[in-house]
Amino acid sequence: DIQMTQSPSSLSASVGDRVTITCRASQDINIYLAWFQQRPGKAPKPLIYRASNLHSGVPSKFGGSGSGTDFTLTISDLQPEDFATYYCQQYNSYPLTFGGGTRVEIK
């Protein structure tokens, strides 16, 4: 099974900050990596697919990069609505697996 390791598990940031979340796969997953945002009590919201492609309606303040085993999600100009938990997920092979999540909190 492919293990997905996210770091950090949590971070504190201020409104207007730029943050970066990393996701590392235990083996090569090409670019089959997605990112999701989840606010408390809500279903996950898809942000990025194929490592760097924004879903329709997702603002360009979100950016994804990487291939192979190392990936990053960058969020610019943090706003109150961006404080949430973020997950990466590989869909290169079964079983599909998620990272443990990164909680972005207000400093």
Next chain:
Amino acid sequence: EVQLLESGGGLVQPGGSLRLSCTASGFTFSSYAMSWVRQAPGKGLEWVSTINENDGTTSYAHSVRGRFTISRDNSKNTLYLQMNSLRAEDTAIYFCARRTAFEYWGQGSLVTVSS
């Protein structure tokens, strides 16, 4: 507009069974693989199962293989998850999602396994 609506959740005793449904609209259901993902209270996301659009090939997480069965009825635009031999650790919100990159999600259905 793509919509996924889960139903069928509830309280069930350990060892019991439950069937979840996910009704899809806003897209050609038969053309897409469909998946189930769950989230235990206060925990992260866990993929459960996927069914292909073409030949109905299915895949399961190790934790549910042999107990859960995913199926679909394309004539009803509906995805199912039959859950048998339920355990306390199956307690979670169950989401249906489109494809394996989970590009659309339902709102979720809560399954509680408890005596």
